[in-house]
Amino acid sequence: MSSPDTPLDLTIDGGALTARLVDFPSVSGNEKALADAVENALRAYPHLTVDRHGNNIVARTQLGRAERVVLAGHLDTVPIAGNVPSRVDGDLLWGCGTSDMKSGVAVQLRLAATLPEPNRDLTFVFYDCEEVEAFRNGLGVLVQAHPEWLAADFAVLMEPSGGVVEGGCQGSLRCDIVLRGTRAHSARSWLGDNAIHKAAELLRRLSVYEPRRVVIDGLEYREGMNATRIEGGVAGNVIPDECRVHVNFRYAPDRTVEEAEAHLRSVFEGYDLDLVDVSPGALPGLSQPAARDFVAAIGGEPRAKFGWTDVARFSALGVPAVNYGPGDPNLAHKVDEHVSLTAIAEAEERLRAWLS
Incomplete structure (x- = not known):
């Protein structure tokens, strides 16, 4: 395992650089050391203008090209589960963050360092806290603090996609539905009103719900509405007076947030919904010239992002x-978690060809 104190070398191959990044722990909220290393490595290249806000690093070329493209990726990972340091077995690199998404970040860094005169101006964004609450998301912080740093004609998010172009993304609504009853001793249950039993009708509506499929720009999105958590009960001998059901609605990007919320409320008519998280979807935009060019350069058949x-x-x-x-x-x-070394090299090769 290499030491985090060792400066990042952006000239080594993408697989080796991914391993180096994996060996650099950066669980959400603890990205500073890696952000420091990324910033220091990028500042060594005179063709890049490097800015920083918190633990978010933005590096840009300023060549006056007719088009600007953003390549973006997050630095953080979910908590380590005994899967650091990285290890290589044949063509596979194992370790926390190999797939999501330090292999993508390694490709970004390689291109930033080794492509001084791309055919489009490039903006490289490295941000923190993607794996946690939306309000902490570093890209969202940059949108609020420095939207001009993100101005572009097209963007590629280096999220894991198996080397396939995935268009757009689903929106997400999460809500709590609280069911009320009356507490009583379970030996005299007729004196109470069981809140958990009231969840039966709500769960029935979910079990018979038929999710929609919709095709946008040739990509099929599949919606889903599910109970993801249910809580209730006081003690083994008490009729519960409250039951809370958490529902997550993943909706196709042709719906606005308002339309998705209205649909959710129509499914649960008669219940009070408490929205706890709202994230809009994104249309694939594959009809845009820049997107068409990208798909043609990368090859393969695009698919919807679930x-x-x-x-x-x-x-x-x-x-x-x-x-x-x-x-x-x-x-x-x-x-x-693991990633193919061949896949890392192929992703870099395809992007390099598109940008050269």
């Missing part, structure tokens, strides 16, 4: 954006 990503923040800024990275999204956050 889940929410920060492409939604770029979309809100009026910047078309897609997800593209070497990691496998199905391995994100897993103890056995």
